[in-house]
Amino acid sequence: MTPIPFQKDLVVKKEHLDNQNHVNNLEYIKWILEISESHWIATTSAEIRKKYAWFVVDHYIQYKRQAFLGDELILKTWIGKYSKVKTERHVHILRKSDGKTIVEAKTNWCLIDSQTKKLTLITSEVLKPYFEFESA
Structure with a gap:
């Protein structure tokens, strides 16, 4: 099973x-949340998004380099590890001009039932669009 990355560009x-x-630094956190939400919206149906929501458990962010006015950045995200109710989402922010990493982040998210606001199991219908499955 291989994660399917998602990305978008941004200009500082x-x-x-x-x-x-x-x-x-707060902008990076906003961008991490925005790319995560964009991936969720681009990958799932409106029906799934109505039924479920993701809540942040924690962030781990490494600031590798600085970015400045006019820098063109690539925000790239994918799902790494997952459990019954949580996923570990990776976000890398790269400078387009030299390919250097600006930020590396891992965010743990838990899946919530939108109506009950309680933790819920991550079903295959939620998880499947984020991975390529090798055929045997």
Whole structure:
């Protein structure tokens, strides 16, 4: 089983910068959440999204390099490990011009039943679109 990555491009704008004129750390967290949500929306049906929601359990973020105004970035995400109710989502943010990693993040998410707001099991219908399954 191989994860299917999802990505989108982003250009650093003035509103993303802090007092040091590089991307504010809070922007990276927003981007991690946005790419995760975009992957969920692009990969699942409206019916699935109505039935389930994901809640963040924790983030682990490594800031490798700085990004600056005008930098073109690639946000790439995929599902790594998973259990009955949680997934570990990876997000890498790369600078397009040199391919250097700016940020590496892992976020643990738990699946929630949208109506009850309680943990629910991750079914194959939820998980299957995120992986390529090798045929025997």
